[in-house]
Amino acid sequence: MTEHFSDRLIRSIRAKKSVVCVGLDPRFDKIPESIRAAARAKYPNDVFAAAGEAILRFNMGIIDAISDLVPVVKPQIAFYEMFGAAGVQAFADTLKYAKSKGLLTIADAKRNDIGSTAEAYAQAFLGTTEIFGEKVAAFDADSVTVTPYLGWDGIKPFMDVCKNTGKGIFVLVKTSNKSSGDLQDLKVVTGTQAETEPAFGVVGHFAESWGADDIGEEGYSCLGAVVGATYPEQAKKLRAIMPTTIFLVPGFGAQGATIDDVLPCFNAGGMGAIVNSSRDINFAYEKSDKYGADDFAAAAREKVIEMNEQLKMVFDLS
């Protein structure tokens, strides 16, 4: 029997006393010159392969530096797809390496489509594909982010795979960006004409119900939600609507959200949320007097320790 995704995540949060998710968003021009040069020497005639190699080496450095400190990492696939199939291979290899170091993984891919296509995405990111009678995993992430715009039949194929594999998904509910209100804050009529709710709240209700059939021993669903730290009021409302949903919280640090902003995302005892930071950790060396580019891993480790320290107060929440 495979352990439930939410139980795996929560037990790792407890073991590592950390609610931090490290985003792995490589920016090619910020990868140390030493790594880039070595990659180019290895693939002198293929810039894509060289870029993929540089990204993987950089990520391995970050992962080695932080794997004992946090429960989970989240590579954002856009920054890999920029480098074509070689970039996607680096994405797959990064997930594999993180797993080998005891980290859970979130493929931040924001996928979704109609039923049969959603099934293909679920197989690609969480499950296996049968080729010549052999079942092989394309990416084998522990979880993947998905968009809600197509409704339940775009979510169900992911849930079916989660049930059989102990994997999870995070559905976008309230995103951290400035324009997130364009659609997510629309006033939706619920019940009688007089009652309205913002669209993100309606999506929150949907997400909580979509996950209700698959709750782990720790009381959380394998269906999580993306809730931006940049909207603390909305997060508080969603926390009340979605008691059994784990929040993946972007927006801390580089996007401007503070500790106070992320607190409403948590339930008692520091459970129910993980807080992501990408740029601030990956390229911590840039803002440091102590570290140069070649010390990116040490700078990242120091930044994660600082972030764990800042966030440890969530474990005292009651």
Added chain:
Amino acid sequence: MTEHFSDRLIRSIRAKKSVVCVGLDPRFDKIPESIRAAARAKYPNDVFAAAGEAILRFNMGIIDAISDLVPVVKPQIAFYEMFGAAGVQAFADTLKYAKSKGLLTIADAKRNDIGSTAEAYAQAFLGTTEIFGEKVAAFDADSVTVTPYLGWDGIKPFMDVCKNTGKGIFVLVKTSNKSSGDLQDLKVVTGTQAETEPAFGVVGHFAESWGADDIGEEGYSCLGAVVGATYPEQAKKLRAIMPTTIFLVPGFGAQGATIDDVLPCFNAGGMGAIVNSSRDINFAYEKSDKYGADDFAAAAREKVIEMNEQLKMVFDLS
């Protein structure tokens, strides 16, 4: 000066007298055994590479058979990502091959994210990435499908790339699946409390306005919309809201929509929409008494000719 995406599409529709978009959604188990065996022989120790090779060969057969008949093809990336990086390479090679045969391409990827990440996706699918001072294109599609849930700042980075490259995007507005109403049909309050509009209509208004600054000579924006043929009433409403937006219309054939259902998607003279069919064309051989699996390309050609014939009445719309 690069020609505007909508002009390129509309001129090709006129030249080929076809509003058909051929979806390229390979299903590994439906690819003829002869192609699969040859691919396996070429890559005996790498099932992913063998699958990628089989997919590419199959797609090349389809493209060769239909390139003179239709303006545009649309590979759905989920069916490639199932095969990992090798599948993604087959996706890139399929786009390249289609382009070499004079076809426009839609990367059906339904991507989106917050600003900086949307920028990375736009570079990946439509633009170029700079590696070691060299500007290279990861996928080089003519257009890509995107989701609207994050609002304008998830769309703008794509529009910026479109403006410089003559590329386009198709934003999901009303999707063809059964549950599309879960979110898309929510009753949204507009103006006073008494006036409401379904969410897809609000998104339609947004999409029309998002594209309003970039209209080509033929009167259409480089921002198109995905509008499912399975909801003809909603399509009619959207056609009125979005006069300068080209509709990409899924749902014809395998998903049940008929000619009558797609008619409301068109403006006068058969303009303003393209109708996608994937499975019915790719695997036309399965439903044929005349063709076996090895004749998949001839069966696909016959099916496309039939579909062009069925849809030619749209050119007489006034």
